[in-house]
Amino acid sequence: MTQSWWCEHAWLGGDTVADAVSITVDGGVITALQPDSPRTGTTLRGLVIPGLANVHSHAFHRALRSRTQRDRGSFWTWRKLMYDAAGRLTPEMYRELARAVYAEMALAGITAVGEFHYLHHDTGGRPYSDPNAMGNALIDAAREAGLRMTLLDTCYLSSGVDGAPLSDGPQRRFGDGDGHSWAERVDSLKAPDGVLVGAAIHSVRAVPVAEMAPVVDWTARHDAPLHIHSSEQTAEVDQCLAVHGCTPTALMRDHGVLSDRTTAVHATHLTERDIEDLRSTATGVCFCPTTERDLGDGVGPAPALIDGPGPFSLGSDSHAVIDLFEEARGVELDERLFRRERGLLAARRLLEAATVDGHRALGWSDAGALQVGSRADLVAVDLESVRTAGGGATVETAVFACTAADVTDVVIDGRPVVVDRTHVDIPDTGAVLAAAIAAVMGEPKR
Ligand SMILES: [Zn+2]
Numbered sequence: 001m002t003q004s005w006w007c008e009h010a011w012l013g014g015d016t017v018a019d020a021v022s023i024t025v026d027g028g029v030i031t032a033l034q035p036d037s038p039r040t041g042t043t044l045r046g047l048v049i050p051g052l053a054n055v056h057s058h059a060f061h062r063a064l065r066s067r068t069q070r071d072r073g074s075f076w077t078w079r080k081l082m083y084d085a086a087g088r089l090t091p092e093m094y095r096e097l098a099r100a101v102y103a104e105m106a107l108a109g110i111t112a113v114g115e116f117h118y119l120h121h122d123t124g125g126r127p128y129s130d131p132n133a134m135g136n137a138l139i140d141a142a143r144e145a146g147l148r149m150t151l152l153d154t155c156y157l158s159s160g161v162d163g164a165p166l167s168d169g170p171q172r173r174f175g176d177g178d179g180h181s182w183a184e185r186v187d188s189l190k191a192p193d194g195v196l197v198g199a200a201i202h203s204v205r206a207v208p209v210a211e212m213a214p215v216v217d218w219t220a221r222h223d224a225p226l227h228i229h230s231s232e233q234t235a236e237v238d239q240c241l242a243v244h245g246c247t248p249t250a251l252m253r254d255h256g257v258l259s260d261r262t263t264a265v266h267a268t269h270l271t272e273r274d275i276e277d278l279r280s281t282a283t284g285v286c287f288c289p290t291t292e293r294d295l296g297d298g299v300g301p302a303p304a305l306i307d308g309p310g311p312f313s314l315g316s317d318s319h320a321v322i323d324l325f326e327e328a329r330g331v332e333l334d335e336r337l338f339r340r341e342r343g344l345l346a347a348r349r350l351l352e353a354a355t356v357d358g359h360r361a362l363g364w365s366d367a368g369a370l371q372v373g374s375r376a377d378l379v380a381v382d383l384e385s386v387r388t389a390g391g392g393a394t395v396e397t398a399v400f401a402c403t404a405a406d407v408t409d410v411v412i413d414g415r416p417v418v419v420d421r422t423h424v425d426i427p428d429t430g431a432v433l434a435a436a437i438a439a440v441m442g443e444p445k446r
Contacts, residue, residue, distance in 0.1 A: 001026070001027070002024060002025070002026050002031075003024070003025045003026075003041065003042075003376075003414055004022060004023065004024050004025070004040055004041030004042070005022070005023045005025070005041050005042050005043075005044055005048075005378060005411070006020070006021070006022050006023075006037065006039045006040055006041050006042070006043050006044070007020075007021040007022075007023065007044045007048040007378070007380070008020070008043070008044065008045045008046060008047075008048075008393075009021070009046065009047045009048065009383075009393035010023075010035075010047070010048040010049075010370055011047065011048070011049045011050075011351070011370065011395060011398065012033075012035075012370050012371070013352075013369055013370070013371070014348060015348055015395060017047065017393050017394060017395065018035035018036075019035060019036065019393075020035060020036050020037050020038075020039070021033060021034065021035045021037065021048070021370075022034045022037035022038075022040055022041070023370070023376070023378065025376040025414045027414070028375060028376055028413035028414035028415070029366075029373065029374065029375060029376060029414070030370070030371065030372055030373065030374050030375075030376050031372060032372060033370060033371065033372055042416075044378060044380040044409055045380065045382075045408070046380050046381050046382045046383045046384070046393075046408060047380070047381050047383055047393045047397065047398060048370070048378050048379065048380050048381075049109075049351065049355065049370075049379050049381065049398055050355045050356065050367070050368050050369050050370050050374070050377055050378075050379065051109070051110070051111025051112065051355065051359070051367060051368065051375075051377025051378070051379055051410075051412060052108070052109045052110045052111060052324040052354050052355060052358070052379060053110070053111070053112045053113075053114070053313065053314075053324075053354065053355065053357075053358025053359045053361070053362055053364070053367075053368060054105055054110045054112070054113045054114065054314075054315055054316055054322070054324060054358070055114045055227075055263065055265075055286045055313040055314060055315040055358045055361050055362055056114055056116055056227070056265050056286050056288055056313075056314075056315025056316070056317045057101075057105075057113050057114060057115050057116065057315060057316060057317065057319070058115075058116055058117075058317065058318065058319075059094070059097065059098040059101045059102070059115060059138065059141070059319075060085050060086065060089055060094065060097060060098070060119065060440070061082060061085075061317070061318040061319050062097070062101045062104070062319040062322075062433075062437070063085050063097060063436075063437045063440050063441050064078065064081050064082060064085065064318070064441075065319060065320060066444070067081060067441065067444065068081050068082075073294075075295060075296070078295065078318075081441075083169065083170045083171075084441070085440055085441060086119055086170035086173065087123060087169060087170040087173075088123075088440055089119060089134075089440060091128065091133040091134055091136070091137040092137070093436075093439055093440055094119070094134055094137045094138065094141075095137035095138075095140055095141050096141075096435075096436045096439065097141075097436040097437065097439075097440060098115075098137065098138050098141035098142070099140075099141040099144045099145055099426070099432075099436075100426070100429060100432045100433040100435075100436045100437075101141075101319065101322075101433070102141055102142050102144075102145035102147050102149075103145045103423045103425075103426040103429045103432065103433075104322050104429060104433060105145070105147060105316075105322055106145055106146055106147055106410055106412070106417050106418055106423055107404065107407065107410070107418055107421070107423055107429060108322050108323055108324065108404035108407055109324065109379035109381070109404065109407040109410055109418075110147065110322075110324060111147060111148060111367070111377040111379070111410065111412045112147060112148040112149065112150065112358070112359055112362055112364055112367065112377075113142060113147050113148075113149050113150070114149075114150045114152055114198075114225075114227065114286075114315065114361070114362045115138050115142070115149055115150070115151050115152060116152045116154055116200050116227060116229075116265070117134070117135055117138055117151055117152060117153055117154055117200075118154035118156045118174045118200075118202055119134050119173055119174065120132075120134055120135070120173060120174060120175075120176065120185070121134075121172070121173045121174075121175075122173070123170075123172075123173065124172065125166075125172030125173060125175065127185075131185050131188065132185065132186075132188060132189050135151055135153060135189055136189075138151060139151060139191075139192065139195050142194075142195065143192065143194060143195070144425065144426075145417075145423070145425070145426065146412055146415065146417035146423075146424075146425065147194075147412065147417075148194045148195070148196075148364060148367075148412065148413070149194070149195050149196070150195075150196040150197075150198050150225060150362040150363055150364070151189070151191075151195060151196070151197050151198065152198045152199060152200040152225065152227045153182075153185075153186045153189065153197060153198070153199060153200065154174075154199075154200035154201070154202050155176065155179060155182040155199070155200065155201050155202065155206075155207050155211070155215045156171075156174035156175060156176075156202040156206045156207070157175050157176070157177070157178065157179070157182075157206060157207050157208065157211055158205070158206055158207065158208055159171060159205070159206070160205055160239070161204055161205050161236070161239040161240050161242075161243045161244070162239075162243050163208040174202075174206075178211055178214075179207070179210075179211035179212070179213065179214030179215055180214050182214065182215065183214050183215070183217075183218045186199065186218065187218075194413065196224070196225075196362070196363045196364070197222075197224065198219070198224045198225035198226065198227065198362070198363060199215050199218055199219045199224055199225070199226050199227075200226065200227040200228060201215050201226070201227075201228040201257065202228070202229060203228060203229040203230065203232075203236065203248075204228075204230070204236070204240055204244075204248045204251055204252070205236060205239070209244075209251065209255050212252075212255045212256070212257055213255070213256065216255070216256050216257055219261060223261070224261070224363065225261055225262075225263065225361065225362060225363045226257070226259070226261055226262045226263070227262070227263045227265055227286070227361075228252065228257060228262070228263075228264060228265065229265045229266060230248050230249060230252065230264040230265060230266060230267055231247070231248050231249060231264075231266060231267055231268055231269045231270055231274070232265075232266035232268055232269075232292070232297050233268075233269070233297055233298075234269050234298070236248060237269050247270075247271055247273075247274055249264070249267075249270060249271075249273075249274035249277050249278065250273070250274065250277065252264070253277045253281070258277060258278065258281035258283045259281055259282070259283065260281070260282035260283070260284075260309070260310060262281075262283045262284065262310075263283070263284040263285065263286050263310075263311070263313065263361045264278060264283055264284070264285050264286070265285075265286045265288070265315065265317075266286070266287070266288060266292065266297065266300065267285040267286075267287070267300050267301075267305065268292060268297050268298045268299070268300040269298060269300075270300065270301055275301060275304050275305065278305065278308060278310065279305075279308040279309065279310075281310075282308070282309040282310045283310050284310030284311040284312065284313060284357070284360075284361050285300075285305050285308075285310065285312055285313070286313045286314065286315050286361060287300055287302065287312070287313075287314055287315075287327070287330075287331055288314070288315045288316065288317035288318075288327065289314075289326075289327050289330030289331055289334055290316060290317075290320050290321040290323070290326055290327060290330060291315075291316065291317035291318040291319075291320055292334075293320075293330070293334070294318065294320040295318070299334045299335065299337070299338045302331045302332075302334075302335055302344075302345060303335065303344050303345065306331075306345060306349060306353070311353075311357035311358070311360040311361040312353045312357050313353060313357045313358040313360075313361040313362075314327040314328060314331070314353055314354050314358060315327070322404060323403055323404040324354045324404075325354075325398065325399065325402045325403055325404065325406075326403065326404075327354065328350040328351060328353060328354045328399050329350065329399050329400050331345060331350060331353070332344060332345045332350060332399075347395045347396045347398070347399040347400065348395050350399050351395055351398055351399055355368040355369065356368035356369050375413055375414075376411060376413060376414040377410075377411065377412055377413065378409070378410070378411040379407060379409075379410050379411075380407070380408050380409040380410075381398060381402050381406045381407055381408065382406045382407075382408050383397065385405070385406050387401055387402065387403060387405075387406060388401045388402055388406055407421070408420060408421055
């Protein structure tokens with residue numbers, strides 16, 4: 001079925017913003033794109049950009065927003081609440097919660113999500129009758145919210161860098177016993193249209209080195225993305241040095257984890273040699289500035305990584321905020337605070353990180369750009385809101401002025417998912433979110 005849109009302005013890559021762009025779509029793919037065209041089809045006002053990719057998500061962490069800021073919000077108040085939520089979720093509750101969270105993402109212009117998923121088993125640590133009941137709940141949720149998903153099924157086996165076993169309580173839900181059992185379970189996952197199954201090693205804390213090979217081999221066999229939390233906090237680096245005598249990045253290098261299908265999430269505390277190892281293996285990195293800020297992690301070396309051969313992508317991780325524009329400018333603004341210097345990373349490059357690089361990191365190499373042959377993901381942002389007015393149709397307006405609230409319309413694979421700031425299938429998304437969060441966490445206290 002042929003469809004057509006007419007964009008008042010559209011970012012076509014680089015520094016090019018074109019006017020009056022007609023876009024023809026067939027079977028969810030852009031088949032023609034022409035600037036300076038007469039108006040035909042559905043009009044998208046404002047600036048149209050490609051779909052944003054949220055490369056690092058733990059959907060259930062959304063339930064902690066605002067609640068974890070009590071008691072001044074230490075790392076420990078956050079972790080306690082996170083484990084409380086992890087201990088309560090059933091597949092049905094998770095499907096409802098994730099559906100609402102993914103709808104929030106769609107409203108923010110996000111067209112693909114990388115779900116870093118480790119909540120596999122029942123509260124006693126036993127497999128559900130469908131051993132992928134939780135993963136399938138997330139797949140259903142993404143499809144209902146209209147997003148593409150890469151389910152990064154996560155191997156999580158130990159509770160410390162020294163290989164200590166998982167503790168009692170919610171951690172028991174994470175473990176598959178060993179890497180081969182993890183691979184066997186993941187092999188039985190079926191990916192419907194719009195879903196890819198990838199892999200994750202939770203971290204060097206959660207997977208002993210002997211168990212990394214089965215995960216790495218699985219991703220090679222399936223040519224699938226492999227993600228891993230890495231060097232987020234200095235304590236993790238210190239523990240790795242104490243136990244293994246090397247940094248987490250060096251440990252990953254020595255056990256074959258680094259490659260052009262790998263994404264190191266956070267990559268905050270790196271040595272020069274770590275940076276060289278990531279570059280020489282074309283390993284990508286995913287920064288999550290709003291979460292790194294919220295948890296007090298630190299600032300990673302973006303300028304040294306953003307021009308490397310691997311994708312430089314962005315994620316909202318703990319969902320303290322779901323706003324990829326904020327993540328994109330956060331990379332530059334955090335760097336300014338750190339260096340006390342301005343203008344280190346071009347707005348164009350930051351918008352590429354949020355779009356084409358992000359999709360590449362999730363295995364959707366045919367998405368994230370407005371060009372013939374790409375998936376038809378169109379995100380229209382308002383240029384006349386109180387935040388964006390006066391800046392004009394520029395890449396700088398998108399990166400430094402827009403917020404998620406400025407997204408008016410979202411088309412994913414040629415299907416309108418958000419129209420005039422409303423999710424077409426989940427119209428009252430705020431109420432749906434509130435109900436899903438209350439079902440997990442109880443009503444909010446005053
Ligand atoms: Zn994470």
